[in-house]
Amino acid sequence: MALVETNFFSPAFGAPASSRTTDRPATSMSDYYHNGGALTFGGAPYDLDAMGSWGAARKAAKGYRYIWFIAPNHYSYVFTWGFDSHAIWIGYSNDPAIPPDPTTMAAIISPQGVIQSGITATFNAEVLANGTTLRINSITPSLTDTGIVGFGYVINGLPVAAHITAKITGKGGPGDYTLSANQGGAVAAGTFTASLTGTQRFSGIYFPMFVYNPDEPGAPGFLYIQGCPNGAGINTNAFNNILFTTADLDTWTLQGAAFTNMFNNPGFGTVAQQTPQRISTGNWVSFGPRDVGFEDGLRGYYTSTDGRRWEYGGTTNTILGNSKFFTGFNPPYFIGAQKYTTATEDARGSVWSSGTTYAVGDKAQIFTYSGVKYPNAPTGPRDQHYYEHQSYVSKTAGNLNNPPASSPTHWDVATDGGMFLTQVAIDTQGNCLASPAPTRLSAMYAGIFPQESYISSTSGYLEDGIRYNYVVLGFFPQIGTATLGEYYENGGGMYNEYLDLHLDVIDATAAASAAPPGLKAKCSSGNVTLNWYDVIPGHAYRIYRGTSAGSITTNLGDVSSVGQYVDSTATLGSVYYYKVVTLNGGVEAGSRVVSTYVGAYDQLTNKHMTRVLAAGADPTTINEIKIKNFVAMLTAQNLLQHLMLGRFAWMGVAKTSVVTRCFDLGTTRLPRMGDYTPWDTGSSASTTTYSATAVNGIAPGLINPNTTSRGMYGNNGRGQGVMGRLQALQRKEKITVISSYRKNGTGVFTPMAMNEFSHGMVLSEGSGAQGTVTFLLSDTSTSTSAVVTATAPALSAGDNPQIVAGMWDGSNLSCWANGASGTPVSGAAFNPHFIVCYQQSDAINTLTNYPLMMGSSSSKWTAGANVVTGTYIWSNSEARGTMHADLIFDTDLNPTQMAAVNAFVRNDANGAFVPTAVAPLRLRLRA
Numbered sequence: 001m002a003l004v005e006t007n008f009f010s011p012a013f014g015a016p017a018s019s020r021t022t023d024r025p026a027t028s029m030s031d032y033y034h035n036g037g038a039l040t041f042g043g044a045p046y047d048l049d050a051m052g053s054w055g056a057a058r059k060a061a062k063g064y065r066y067i068w069f070i071a072p073n074h075y076s077y078v079f080t081w082g083f084d085s086h087a088i089w090i091g092y093s094n095d096p097a098i099p100p101d102p103t104t105m106a107a108i109i110s111p112q113g114v115i116q117s118g119i120t121a122t123f124n125a126e127v128l129a130n131g132t133t134l135r136i137n138s139i140t141p142s143l144t145d146t147g148i149v150g151f152g153y154v155i156n157g158l159p160v161a162a163h164i165t166a167k168i169t170g171k172g173g174p175g176d177y178t179l180s181a182n183q184g185g186a187v188a189a190g191t192f193t194a195s196l197t198g199t200q201r202f203s204g205i206y207f208p209m210f211v212y213n214p215d216e217p218g219a220p221g222f223l224y225i226q227g228c229p230n231g232a233g234i235n236t237n238a239f240n241n242i243l244f245t246t247a248d249l250d251t252w253t254l255q256g257a258a259f260t261n262m263f264n265n266p267g268f269g270t271v272a273q274q275t276p277q278r279i280s281t282g283n284w285v286s287f288g289p290r291d292v293g294f295e296d297g298l299r300g301y302y303t304s305t306d307g308r309r310w311e312y313g314g315t316t317n318t319i320l321g322n323s324k325f326f327t328g329f330n331p332p333y334f335i336g337a338q339k340y341t342t343a344t345e346d347a348r349g350s351v352w353s354s355g356t357t358y359a360v361g362d363k364a365q366i367f368t369y370s371g372v373k374y375p376n377a378p379t380g381p382r383d384q385h386y387y388e389h390q391s392y393v394s395k396t397a398g399n400l401n402n403p404p405a406s407s408p409t410h411w412d413v414a415t416d417g418g419m420f421l422t423q424v425a426i427d428t429q430g431n432c433l434a435s436p437a438p439t440r441l442s443a444m445y446a447g448i449f450p451q452e453s454y455i456s457s458t459s460g461y462l463e464d465g466i467r468y469n470y471v472v473l474g475f476f477p478q479i480g481t482a483t484l485g486e487y488y489e490n491g492g493g494m495y496n497e498y499l500d501l502h503l504d505v506i507d508a509t510a511a512a513s514a515a516p517p518g519l520k521a522k523c524s525s526g527n528v529t530l531n532w533y534d535v536i537p538g539h540a541y542r543i544y545r546g547t548s549a550g551s552i553t554t555n556l557g558d559v560s561s562v563g564q565y566v567d568s569t570a571t572l573g574s575v576y577y578y579k580v581v582t583l584n585g586g587v588e589a590g591s592r593v594v595s596t597y598v599g600a601y602d603q604l605t606n607k608h609m610t611r612v613l614a615a616g617a618d619p620t621t622i623n624e625i626k627i628k629n630f631v632a633m634l635t636a637q638n639l640l641q642h643l644m645l646g647r648f649a650w651m652g653v654a655k656t657s658v659v660t661r662c663f664d665l666g667t668t669r670l671p672r673m674g675d676y677t678p679w680d681t682g683s684s685a686s687t688t689t690y691s692a693t694a695v696n697g698i699a700p701g702l703i704n705p706n707t708t709s710r711g712m713y714g715n716n717g718r719g720q721g722v723m724g725r726l727q728a729l730q731r732k733e734k735i736t737v738i739s740s741y742r743k744n745g746t747g748v749f750t751p752m753a754m755n756e757f758s759h760g761m762v763l764s765e766g767s768g769a770q771g772t773v774t775f776l777l778s779d780t781s782t783s784t785s786a787v788v789t790a791t792a793p794a795l796s797a798g799d800n801p802q803i804v805a806g807m808w809d810g811s812n813l814s815c816w817a818n819g820a821s822g823t824p825v826s827g828a829a830f831n832p833h834f835i836v837c838y839q840q841s842d843a844i845n846t847l848t849n850y851p852l853m854m855g856s857s858s859s860k861w862t863a864g865a866n867v868v869t870g871t872y873i874w875s876n877s878e879a880r881g882t883m884h885a886d887l888i889f890d891t892d893l894n895p896t897q898m899a900a901v902n903a904f905v906r907n908d909a910n911g912a913f914v915p916t917a918v919a920p921l922r923l924r925l926r927a
Helices: 029-033 054-063 603-612 626-635 665-669 895-909 920-926
Strands: 002-005 068-069 088-093 106-109 114-117 120-127 133-139 155-156 161-167 177-179 187-195 197-206 209-212 220-232 241-248 252-259 277-280 283-289 299-304 311-316 323-326 333-335 338-346 361-366 388-396 411-413 419-425 453-462 468-475 498-505 519-523 527-531 538-549 551-560 564-567 575-585 588-600 643-648 653-655 657-663 677-681 689-695 701-703 711-712 735-743 749-754 763-764 771-781 787-793 802-808 813-817 860-864 872-874 881-889
Touching: 054 209, 054 527, 106 689, 209 277, 220 252, 277 643, 299 323, 323 419, 338 453, 338 468, 388 564, 419 453, 453 802, 468 665, 468 677, 519 603, 527 575, 527 588, 551 564, 551 575, 564 575, 588 603, 603 626, 603 665, 626 665, 626 895, 643 665, 653 689, 689 881, 735 763, 749 881, 763 802, 771 802, 771 813, 802 895, 881 895
Parallel strands: 787 813
Antiparallel strands: 002 498, 068 088, 088 106, 114 197, 120 133, 120 187, 133 177, 155 187, 161 177, 197 220, 209 220, 220 241, 241 252, 277 283, 283 299, 299 311, 323 338, 333 338, 338 419, 361 388, 388 411, 453 468, 468 498, 519 527, 527 564, 538 551, 538 575, 575 588, 643 881, 653 657, 657 677, 677 711, 689 701, 701 881, 735 802, 735 881, 749 763, 763 771, 771 787, 802 813, 860 872
């Protein structure tokens, strides 16, 4: 067993932005994916190669082998981070050891839910002699109905109108139910229907679990998620588990509630957190909270014949000795004839109680910290110790009323009083078995809630004898102001949701031929470094290189017992493909392929070149030397890891006769950010053009011919080939926005805004040949927003382009013009955690958000229920001009940094950075 990745996307728990790196650009998994928790529950990949011809077709269409589901974890209606940060997303990768890049993600289930009307079920039933008991003999689900009946369902065809008021032996399907009206005696068996009046809105939010169901080849993709129906009918406002199906991974259709609270309690249900598995045709099993009418922390099992309607089977034992095992999120596997799963083992013990008698070997824990609530919000230092504990083991029988910390004759400190990733044997009903004994696969996690040592969930995937175990650490960021009122460090994003990866070889014979897991490529200074996880001692690998994915034939040699290879022989200015092949006894076996652009400069520059070339940038628009110089300047000023957006036209443009996308270095650094997409609402398409000499007749830029030639960053569903993110600038306690442009005419020009009706952030130049430049920021914590506007010094006609900036340093707002600041304005009236760059100004249930947009000082994005791609609305037309550069940093800039950034932008516009030699990329592409 090997822990191969710790804090997958981030340097360390709570790490400041200054510790980010090119390889680890985020502060947490939530920060990386911009989600209210991510990969939470069911976070393992699903292999399209294991899904027959349907999976093969999807793999060919998507270009990836593995699908992943990214979901929020207890998102907050109070501190919302944008509508799409609460959706359920699908992502893709080609390696089970590498979670999906955010640029592959597409939103599939809206947090606002699906409205379902006319819910029905058809079945054979009779009424018993007492006149009030309905006995359903058989029920057959259809492709559009899970076939469940329950509380509130009206039974059609009875002599006396009635609906179901209670369940007797029925569990949603066959069985006995109580009717609301006496039928006057028995009613003969026959065909009846049940229906719900009105509509239900199923808000799908957590716990996605995917099953490939070949029994329904038309739409074999089954996705189960927690669903909270509200409106009429069954278990209103309860948490059930709902089913969506798909034929293509793009369109998902609600089928209804597959699991419901089976007890006579129409309130909070307990069955939402399910882990369905198809064993074979007609044989399905799922594990989740047991259905006893309330949540008691114990587990149960459920069965189904079709995956559409599930029935509760009974309690599953998950406690062995002093340990409780959280099973179910990991698909089971066999070692020999024994079935196993990996689980979170909680070995901390129960909280010590003075009224409890403990036997020898019993474990208990006490809390050891008496400080203030975690964390100390909204002001003051973060208190990360609130739930620190110590576990003890009883040394004596009849151990009563002996406090562990002060009774050493009765208690020993437990050396294993934490949490573990553990392999545990189970039976067909998911009961944990004491024999074979559980095997701990990880070192101990301290289990301090909600820090990174607390295991939130585990999930797993088995391929070629290697078990991939994904351990999600930390807990949800925010439930509201009253509980865990968590805020985040300046520019650092969320302190929650970390991901560790453990690899476990459970079949050495199969693993000897497995493809190398975790293969990555990066290039710096012309040297390509390949890294992978060498999990088999003594393994040998063969390295191939090629210039296309279909021709990787150059043998670079073999390596043994290592997980790295460095190639220093690649020609600069080319994209190369590398294949690493596992050798089993000298015979080539499994392999994986990666690619990278090979350039002479730093890693981030090469990463950017790799990304934009693959995404369709016109190579003639890319200036590799300027990108390198920009990276060097930011590095020298300690700003690189604070870069959210950094767009110049020479970073790459995708275009036909008009620009369809301008690439951004901030999106290369942190892939969830989103490139710039022009979108002229007057023509419903881009009218923006590219010119290599648009700025001063020297530097490249984007020309907006119309006041409506607007655009957006993030691009939620407009033309980039991926869904794009709606709003990636959240949780920022400080912000600096810089834009370089030349407006054409005397109208208003707004280079960057996220605002409607002064509820946001706006950097804008007013009307006139040289208008007044202002920077607006608002606090929306109350119905009357606190709005602060800072003004820049007057512009000069001789400055071309104009370089303007707005900055919020946590205390004051300032506005800049060409390197000079206007008078700072106090933001003392602000609640800093309600400004638009920290949270969206409207709660998620309003379906309105304010993304970062260009060309309008008042604009928004809006959607309806179950709409994951909404509509951008620009209220003002302020786009006519030439765009040179847009930069955003998630910190304030000191005078030296501001001067350096301004000098770089000005020098670029004046031609100081025109390279003396043509970049290698251009030479090769023009040859």
